[in-house]
Amino acid sequence: MTKILSTEYLTTILPDDLKKSVIDIADDCLYIPPQDVLKFAKFLRNDSRLQLESIISLTGVDYIEYFEIVYHIRSMIRNSSMIFATRIFDRSSPKLSSVVSVWRGAELQEREVFDLMGIEFENHPQMSRILLWEGFNGHPLRKDFEYIDLTD
Amino acid sequence: MNINNFQNIINSLIPGLPTWLVFITSAILISFIVINAVVITGALTVWLERRLLARIQSRLGPNRWGPFGLFTPVADLIKMIGKEDTVPATADKKIFNLAPIVLLVPVLLVFAVIPMSNNSFLGQLNIGILFIVGVTGFNTLAVFMAAWSSRNKYALFGAMRGVAMLLSYEVPMALSIISIVLTTNFLLNIDGSNLSALSLVGIVQAQKIPFFILQPLGALIFVTAASAEMSRAPFDMIESESELGAGYHTEYSGIKFAIFQLTEFLAPVATAAIISVMFAGGIKGLSFIPGSVILVVKIFVIVLIFIWIRATWPRLRVDQIMNFAWKFLLPLSVINIFSQAIILQIFYSSDSIITINELWTIAFINWILAGISIFLLAKLFGHKGRDKNIPIPSKLANMEFTSE
């Protein structure tokens, strides 16, 4: 069985500066501030006790007050997985640092989140729309997206 | 039945006509008959190929029009003629319109020199082989005309590959013909025949045993090179529909496309006719069956083999095709020429005659020689490292990992 790393275990092995920055701890999810995502990702990948080398899923959820970006990470060597999330409260131009330099598998998924949710990932090799066409107005997966008539 | 018979008939019907007019009239008449017969054969080949491919793939194939779907080609043709004939706006229209004709006519011309009896339709041609080599060389030009004039990148890609391939394969094809001509010359000289060794009638005459038994290497090279020349599987680089859409005829539609299709299906018939004349003894066979029937049966069998190959073989990559031509077929054909010359000279110089028994001995030697040379060349140029590797699980994953 894939072991889901408990948040208690994670908090014990996190270095002090990262431990301080953890905002919130749910039963299986760590919440971290957006500016620490890249630092956090680097630690998770390179730590010999974790070796979380691949990103299964990266997605965004629009909770209206804030955007939540959820990262599902897995270590194939240690057969374990974990979840961490970050919240972005800026709605007009949400920005987040890209984790492509750590997990290359996030490349297309970050583009998808940018396309459908409108969150810009900084330092991404190619931050452009992927599913919708250039010039599409709005980001459909936002809850305040208004349906537009595309027929004309 | 050939042009002389026609001239006689016309002379007896309308006496007193000038000789040139008689000749032209009979030539036009016989061309009319031959071209129609060939085009109908082409249509039947379309049907045969589709039915047979379907059988090989365990499906039914065309079965709606006429008995066993025999009229399907007719229905196809009616549909294609009814389609709009589009010409791309940026195309070079003159060349664009000319290309299908340049492609079709050489294939039809081949049938002019095929000896369906003791003579070919359009009379005895002393340089039949050279005529065929020259005429079939035209398809390179036609392919490039079609692709270049239609101004389409896919077509150009197809044609670029095609021209490279067609030019390369003409070399081993011509070289394999040389050994045939050589043998024919020996055998005809012994018989004291006055036929030219370059004429197809002469080649048929010389085949006391079929040349594919006498010269397996030559036959193999010729069949391979010929299937590349007509760009059929596994050499269908020009079209390669999974990569290039349709290759050089991407932009063609309507009747011009129909001509391309017709040529594509006529090419195996023409090639099979050449092969059966040059390697399978042409009209020779059982004496109580007319020669033309025997030839048609031989052509049919060879076409079947071509269809079978097409149904089962994937396509080679373009660099592999070129490697095959230059590294494999070319050395083989050179080996073939020299070995034939030496062997025939040895057997000839002992008593100035090559008997049937000696021919069988030569055939036996040639089969062994063919086996050895193919094996050695395959060792030399064949792919290495094709062994099955034993998979080693990567260290990047461990499903059985249990934490302490």
Added chain:
Amino acid sequence: MAFKTEPVTINLGPQHPSTHGVFRLKVTFDGEQIVDAEPVIGYMHRGTEKLAEERSYVQIVTLTDRLDWVSSMTNNLAYVRTVEKLANIDVPIRARYLRVLCSELQRIASHLIATGFLMQELGTFGGTPLMYCFREREKILDMFEMLCGARITLSYMRPGGLVQDAPPEFWERLKIFQKEMPGYVDELESLISDNEVVLARTKNVGILSDRVAVDSSVTGPMLRASGVRWDLRKADPYEVYNSLHFEIPIGSVGDTFDRYFVRINEIRESIKIINQVVEQIPTGPIRTEIPYFFKPPIGNAYTSVEAPKGELGFYLVSDGGISPYRCHIRSPSFINLTVLKDLLVGSTMADLIVVFGSIDIVMGEVDR
């Protein structure tokens, strides 16, 4: 004298015979060599994730059919498992066995399509191997029709179990299938695996190293062909996989041939699993009765299954209503495309189509 050449850019697609749907590839060629390749997707984007936000949990099952339409069963399974985790629904043991049976049948069908189309792209003109593959797939589709009346868009699974139990005719047909299928796989393999041209075209073409594969989150047969022994059925057994015995085939170098070979071997393993399921399956109910419009508690859940093309995961967020607040689909075809450029650059045009075919994508799942 050196010739001056310039690269040619070709748009492969969106309408191209070999792109498995509407997939566009902007490729720059230098002669026959590829110097750059950029996938352009989204021609089939139907907004499944947005549509899911306005449907009830049961209705979304039909949306998942249309993701990867050659393996609807595993799509259903991945989705209903997430809903069950979200709403804490228990599934009867017979339903679990039937789910495993269906997803293995679906795996065989999907791998047959992948193999057949790979061979088609290699240029077996009439598509003889493709027709052989389709012949066998047809039998599986017939069995699915007995189960739920549909052949492609199955919608056979429901949160809490299955729509209905398998009829007696299904088991008879399955028995014939179990007996005949190993022979057909051997026949197919004898047609392909030893063909010199197939070997020349696929060996050492489009090599994907295990390091790149793991970094790029590649999953499924593509990952295993690179030698990484990772399969969710064994690594994180769901349903009843931990009571079944099977091997995880892996490849040696990660080339196109290995990807094909892993699929063929997985078909064999799937047949083994089906045999065990038929022996072990108990009798009993096939569904936990739940209301049609049920409301899971507030929360979120992510589960994934080993779909034929890789790891198919669903991430559902519930706000306590009758439809999910957010439904994210982690589709294997989409994420496997990350490595497409690595595989293509440096190879030739003819290899492009073959390598692309060996990735085995379905546009419905890429664009969603």
